[in-house]
Amino acid sequence: MSQKKIAIVTGASSGIGKLLAKELPAKYKIDELWLIARSEERLFALGEELPVPVRIFALDLTKRESPDAVRAQLAEENPDVRILINASGYGKFERFDRIGEEDAAGMVDLNCRGLTLMMYAVLPWCGEGSIIVNIASVAAFQPVPFGAEYAATKAYVLALSRAVNLELRPKKVRVLAVCPYWTKTAFFDRANKQSVITHFDCMYDPAFIVKKTFAAMKRKRDYVVPGFVAKATHALTKLLPHSLVMRVFWAQQKFNRQK
Ligand SMILES: NC(=O)c1ccc[n+]([C@@H]2O[C@H](COP(=O)([O-])OP(=O)(O)OC[C@H]3O[C@@H](n4cnc5c(N)ncnc54)[C@H](OP(=O)(O)O)[C@@H]3O)[C@@H](O)[C@H]2O)c1
Known part of the structure; x- marks a missing residue:
């Protein structure tokens, strides 16, 4: 009997992960979605x-x-894992202390x-043409x-994804990091509860991020920055000193700067 082809999506209950899971069966021939x-x-x-048939895992991936x-x-099932999408993630915008x-x-x-252990867990069941998609952020390109802390975790995701993508080339397994700019999801209910970030110059539709993610999955890139404003920000973080980029971001916000 041929191996069952499956895709796994973390963070599938909301936002970018949910939309990716919804559209996956129309884009890829899979037998089951986890x-x-x-x-x-x-x-x-x-x-x-x-x-398609689904399997539900109600898991707290911080554990x-x-x-x-x-x-x-x-x-137990020995399937062929065609796709892993790691979209579970959260941020908290607040002064570190x-x-x-x-x-x-x-x-x-x-x-x-959690993201690393999910990659590690699926790899024995990934074969030629399998892809791991990790949702990072434009915050990965500079200290914010x-x-x-959120930006530092996303810098980790980006660096890990790109290097592992190269390491796994002999196995023909790809790793793609997706680096969205601000995107209109429930993310901010948790991240910005204290309204610490007050300036959003642009807010992308999650459907746009998902469209660009699927497009990037077809290409041989190791990371993608969806959208013009996101790409411009990325370019500026390459051209300008990070000390300046950080200060501009700082100046744009009406932060509570008390001691
Ligand atoms: N929205 C943005 O502006 C933006 C920009 C750049 C990058 N991102 C990244 O995009 C990814 C998706 O976020 P989103 O914008 O779609 O936000 P979202 O709507 O809040 O979705 C976050 C997902 O992560 C899951 N999650 C949270 N805590 C979890 C835990 N402990 N264990 C397992 N799953 C957990 C949530 O499900 P449950 O609550 O059901 O567990 C939810 O499905 C995240 O990695 C985020 O950092 C977002």
Whole structure:
């Protein structure tokens, strides 16, 4: 019997991950879609809308043991993992000393460790032509005051993705980092609860990010920066000293700068 072809999407309950999961079956021939996030109800609701069988994993990927549940299922079914999309992630915009211990650890646990362990868990089941898509951010290209830790986690995602993409070339497995600019999702309900970031020069539609992600998956790039404003920002972070870029960002916000 031929191996079942599957795709796995983390962060499938909301925003960019949910839209990617929704559109995946029309873009790729897969037998099953595995959906991961904490909100089981929302994953089941999404599953109802999809034209392929789904498997729901209600997992908190900040927990060290969560990727093991996926790995155990993979070992049992021995599928061909065609696609892994790591879209689970969150940010908290706040001065670092006010961020709180849970979020100070949580962003690293989810955006870095959870993502890394998901990559590691699926790789034995990836073959020629498989692709891992990691949602990073334009924040990966520069230090971001008041989003310092979030930006640092995304710099990790970008660097990891690009280097592993090269390492896995002999196996013909690709890794693609997607670097969106501000995108209109529930991300900000959690990230900007304290309204620390006050200036948004541009807000992309998640459908646009998803369209550009699918396009980049077909090309041989190791990262993509979707949209003109995002690309311009990326170019400026290459041309200008980061100390200046940081100060411009700082000056644009009406931050609470008290001690
Ligand atoms: N929106 C932006 O401006 C923007 C810009 C650049 C990059 N990004 C990145 O894009 C990715 C998707 O974010 P989004 O904008 O689509 O935001 P979103 O709508 O808030 O989606 C975040 C997803 O992550 C999941 N998640 C959060 N905590 C989790 C945990 N502990 N374990 C497992 N899953 C968890 C959420 O599901 P549950 O809550 O159900 O667990 C949700 O499905 C993130 O990596 C984000 O950093 C966003």
